[in-house]
Amino acid sequence: AQKVTQAQTEISVVEKEDVTLDCVYETRDTTYYLFWYKQPPSGELVFLIRRNSFDEQNEISGRYSWNFQKSTSSFNFTITASQVVDSAVYFCALSVFYYGGATNKLIFGTGTLLAVQP
Amino acid sequence: DTGVSQNPRHKITKRGQNVTFRCDPISEHNRLYWYRQTLGQGPEFLTYFQNEAQLEKSRLLSDRFSAERPKGSFSTLEIQRTEQGDSAMYLCASSLARLDSYEQYFGPGTRLTVT
Numbered sequence: 001a002q003k004v005t006q007a008q009t010e011i012s013v014v015e016k017e018d019v020t021l022d023c024v025y026e027t028r029d030t031t032y033y034l035f036w037y038k039q040p041p042s043g044e045l046v047f048l049i050r051r052n053s054f055d056e057q058n059e060i061s062g063r064y065s066w067n068f069q070k071s072t073s074s075f076n077f078t079i080t081a082s083q084v085v086d087s088a089v090y091f092c093a094l095s096v097f098y099y100g101g102a103t104n105k106l107i108f109g110t111g112t113l114l115a116v117q118p
Numbered sequence: 119d120t121g122v123s124q125n126p127r128h129k130i131t132k133r134g135q136n137v138t139f140r141c142d143p144i145s146e147h148n149r150l151y152w153y154r155q156t157l158g159q160g161p162e163f164l165t166y167f168q169n170e171a172q173l174e175k176s177r178l179l180s181d182r183f184s185a186e187r188p189k190g191s192f193s194t195l196e197i198q199r200t201e202q203g204d205s206a207m208y209l210c211a212s213s214l215a216r217l218d219s220y221e222q223y224f225g226p227g228t229r230l231t232v233t
Contacts, residue, residue, distance in 0.1 A: 043227055043229075050221050091160050093160075095220065109160055110159055110160050
């Protein structure tokens, strides 16, 4: 079975602080994808980043960076110099990869509510 | 380039009524997914289409739920004899079936309130 755990329910920071959102996943499969999505108050889920299980290289994209560690089954997401517009619920998700017509459905965590105060 | 669209955005209905939601995926995407999200939770998978074929249904999808995707384009999700427990946000997503482009893109959702 697959599972995603986001232990942080809510985080509050002051603008310009760095913030890291934690994500721990469980799967016995060797080929999978990990995602971060953002859900602002408007409600629409916005895709942020994707990482596959073969690539543990950590990257930086603008103010976003992520730390993928297979040894600890963690996929943490960092926002540098947070802004008020970053306030949203952030979801970590797992998709086990199967060839052919298989579902590749997303399994979401319960989300972390990030509030960035001015 | 238009994203995933869903209609209606909001639906209020009385218990026992039938409702139908529509999803229009990104035009070149052959995969379409339905999810349900309740307050304070992450989205939960309901069902999946590849082109017009419905290939998987979650156990969450009771007999009162039915989904279609005629001609592999838009999709509809119908709930018959609605119950208060059906109140939720219903999300549609679409994706390509490519190794380098596996992310799902979500629509704005349809918020259902059953009174």
